[in-house]
Amino acid sequence: DGGITQSPKYLFRKEGQNVTLSCEQNLNHDAMYWYRQDPGQGLRLIYYSQIVNDFQKGDIAEGYSVSREKKESFPLTVTSAQKNPTAFYLCASSMLVGRGQSEQFFGPGTRLTVL
Amino acid sequence: QKEVEQDPGPLSVPEGAIVSLNCTYSNSAFQYFMWYRQYSRKGPELLMYTYSSGNKEDGRFTAQVDKSSKYISLFIRDSQPSDSATYLCAMSPSGGSNYKLTFGKGTLLTVNP
Numbered sequence: 001d002g003g004i005t006q007s008p009k010y011l012f013r014k015e016g017q018n019v020t021l022s023c024e025q026n027l028n029h030d031a032m033y034w035y036r037q038d039p040g041q042g043l044r045l046i047y048y049s050q051i052v053n054d055f056q057k058g059d060i061a062e063g064y065s066v067s068r069e070k071k072e073s074f075p076l077t078v079t080s081a082q083k084n085p086t087a088f089y090l091c092a093s094s095m096l097v098g099r100g101q102s103e104q105f106f107g108p109g110t111r112l113t114v115l
Numbered sequence: 116q117k118e119v120e121q122d123p124g125p126l127s128v129p130e131g132a133i134v135s136l137n138c139t140y141s142n143s144a145f146q147y148f149m150w151y152r153q154y155s156r157k158g159p160e161l162l163m164y165t166y167s168s169g170n171k172e173d174g175r176f177t178a179q180v181d182k183s184s185k186y187i188s189l190f191i192r193d194s195q196p197s198d199s200a201t202y203l204c205a206m207s208p209s210g211g212s213n214y215k216l217t218f219g220k221g222t223l224l225t226v227n228p
Contacts (some may be wrong), residue, residue, distance in 0.1 A: 004158075017202075031214060033192070040123070040220065041220060042119070042203070042217075042219055042220045042221065043159075043203070043205075043216075043218045044216065048214060050128075051212070056225055085209055090158055090159070094214070103147070104161075104216060105161060106151075106159045106160070106161075107158050107159035108157060108158045109157065109158045112154070
């Protein structure tokens with residue numbers, strides 16, 4: 001089955017720790033995205049990547065880092081600099097922007113809780 | 116004024132009702148319009164995707180876009196309990212920035228059997 005997988009489903013972090021969230025897709029999509037979802041708020045873009053070895057900051061990149069070493073993978077690290085990291089994190093992918101399609105497909109999400 | 120406004124609800128309807136979900140927006144550059152369905156603690160699922168103005172139908176779902184009014188709608192006919200979820204509208208401009216989706220905050224829908 002083609003799709004997007006995220007792991008783990010639930011993640012607990014102590015304050016001061018860095019944690020890495022995994023996102024893998026086998027849709028052969030060029031672009032990948034990370035969003036954060038908080039109760040009562042819409043999805044907010046953290047980082048996005050349109051090609052391997054290149055990525056751009058979204059609206060709320062502070063305290064986060066990413067890498068894109070392979071087309072299929074786009075891991076997100078939540079660093080200790082992120083002041084309020086407890087949230088639901090969603091990874092998405094889409095065809096390359098320049099091909100005129102922008103619909104994004106989402107993974108199942110990772111719920112991060114800081115203890 | 117927020118770029119995308121969506122009534123958060125909650126909206127509760129009996130099974131079989133016609134449901135109307137709406138979003139308004141302020142950015143006239145938006146050209147692509149999407150509706151996502153999100154079940155509790157799950158990732159959003161793309162339901163409908165439309166470009167510019169007009170209607171699009173897929174089974175029990177109809178998406179409408181009225182760019183002159185900056186207003187989009189999702190209609191659900193013969194609603195089922197399995198339609199109970201949060202519905203998110205999303206939109207993006209054309210051109211080089213069309214990667215950037217702007218989301219509404221979502222409307223929570225409950226369909227009662």
